[in-house]
Amino acid sequence: MISCVGGEIIYPFIFPILFRGALLSLDGFPDNPTPFNREQIREHILNVKKTFPAEQISGGNHIVIDHGNNEFSLLAHLKNGSLLTKKGDRVEQGQLIAKCGNSGEGSTSPHLHYQLMDHANLLKAKGLPIQFFDYEGSIFEDQALNVIGEPAEVTDVLKTSGVILIKTK
Template sequence: MIEMCNPIIVEFPLRGTWLAPNTPGTKIPSHGTNKLGTRYAYDFIQVDWERNGLPAYKVGFSHYLFLGVPLEEYYCWGQEVYAPCNGIVVQAKDGYKERSRTNIFSDTLNAYKNAHYFDPEKDDEQLVAGNYIIIKYDDGVYAALCHLQNSSIQVSIGQNVKKGELIGRVGHSGNSYAPHLHFQLMDGEDIKTANGLPCAFEQYEIYQENGWKTISNGIPTDKDKIRFQQ
């Protein structure tokens, strides 16, 4: 993809093994829209690689469909999130309550409402971003990490952070179908008005041909089994 030829390079913001169901490595805009700085955004989840359908939860599909799933039954809920770059925290919004369990019907309705009726002129960005952190990496380059676990944010506005520093935990706040980390780079600190910027990860591994292969300055696709251990 020509748009991704000169991406900004940052560190992978998670540890362990992950899947990116939404990624600019597969389609652009990765989330189907350019709004809210999401053109080149990533979503990351953890799944059971041995089960059909690669579920992100420990219960069966019928339980998920009819009863919903408590957040603690998701593999990635509560996993640690790390700063992808050195920088200054310019926004850190916590305290947005998470729904205690997922529900495919209410979560879909919530997503539809936010997609079609969210008004950046008057609505709070936490309706879509949930609990989030924005780090100024460079002039005109800001990293946003969204949908964090309630009360998990470890940093505050004005704080200098180092790449690889623990900053929060994966959650299910805001416009979220299920616990996951939403990550994007933007050209401004205001999610409502910023444009997305292409980014790649300086190093991670993908599982290929029964073994792990190191990738440098890579952009994962939605099929890649991604692993990063600092």
């Protein structure tokens, strides 16, 4: 996710993001202020909320890649101004498309949020199982990454996570 060394924030992704397909991209959402300062981030989000679409408020600057077969990759919380693609572009494996950042309501520090989903709109989508290609070099390799997940309704996941949702108008 993110490494902090001596108070310095190290962005974890300096290599190309490896996906292929047509895409939708939303940029221009200001990066969140001081990482981990929830009050400043909340204030920041409230100030910019009226200017951006709902999915950009949640995911910040993000890219959605259409792989075909109703499979879409979401890369969210990207750095403001770093998206090197625009809606309708085709991307290839190994192409640099954006930089990791700290944008959007769901981000308290720089990180890349990745999910595979069944819809291009992250607010309407359900998650899909992910299989990583040619992945090695992690202490979790033999445990977590060999398990294929099953799709779950968000409400089912939240029931067991201890997260409280508040519905607003």
